[in-house]
Amino acid sequence: MTKSIFRKTLSANDVGSTGGHQGGVLIPKSETELLAFLPPLDAGIKNPNTWLDCIDENSVLQRFKFRYYNNKLHDEGGTRNEYRVTYMTAWLRNVGAKEGDIFEISGTQGEQEYYVKVIPAAVNEVQSDVPVRIKLRGWNRVH
Template identity: 40%
Template sequence: MSKAVEKELSETDTGQARTHQAGMLIPKSGEIMEFFPKLDRTIKNPRAVIDLVDETGKDWTFNFIYYNNKFFGGTRNEYRLTGMTDFIRSFNLKAGDFIVLERVSDRYSRIRYRRQHAPLKGGPIKLGRAGWRVVEFTADDD
């Protein structure tokens, strides 16, 4: 069984709100954070590269960043996933659509999307914060 996180896209995530933000906000606690790499919170704005493959075989690179400059004299204290604009535009994703990030193995992760009313295949869904959910897929969903 592989673990995945799912995010319902907002207008801000897709650019439909015509506002600027530095990536998607990630909840600071709970099972959602367990999906992402651990970052060294003792350094300013630590980050990790996340490489994923989509269903067409195309490679995508995103950045998982902890903007923690509040602890270094600034104002921010939040986790963000950045670098997703090209992916969102490539598939013409809109608010209400979903992205699914799945860790298949330590070396292989993939990204999928589904349209607003497409049914989710897989196991139980546990509600997360900020539009994120943890999803468990069974082997026959791959």
């Protein structure tokens, strides 16, 4: 099977530097390739979620939660209908992630283990010749 790599430029909200409360890194529903890469979540269940076992650059297991907040589909007056990866804040702080840095998640389709890292913005600028197949809204799929 083919390895897939997805990258997102981290916002101030993603890394917690705004002081606001955010429920994890957003994955828009339009990011169909990325959503297909992650484990399926049953929209028939209110707010389904699953753990993502992710190995970081130091070969340490990180457990993030992949969630589909979908109370709009289940509750009268519900407003949320979005995918997010949560439980990342402590890890992002520990690796010194800052606004403008790149979060990368990779793995092989169908496997339940993922690989994650943060690429500092300065390094990303040097590697700007990395080919990007599709420029997604906030996310990039890299080959």
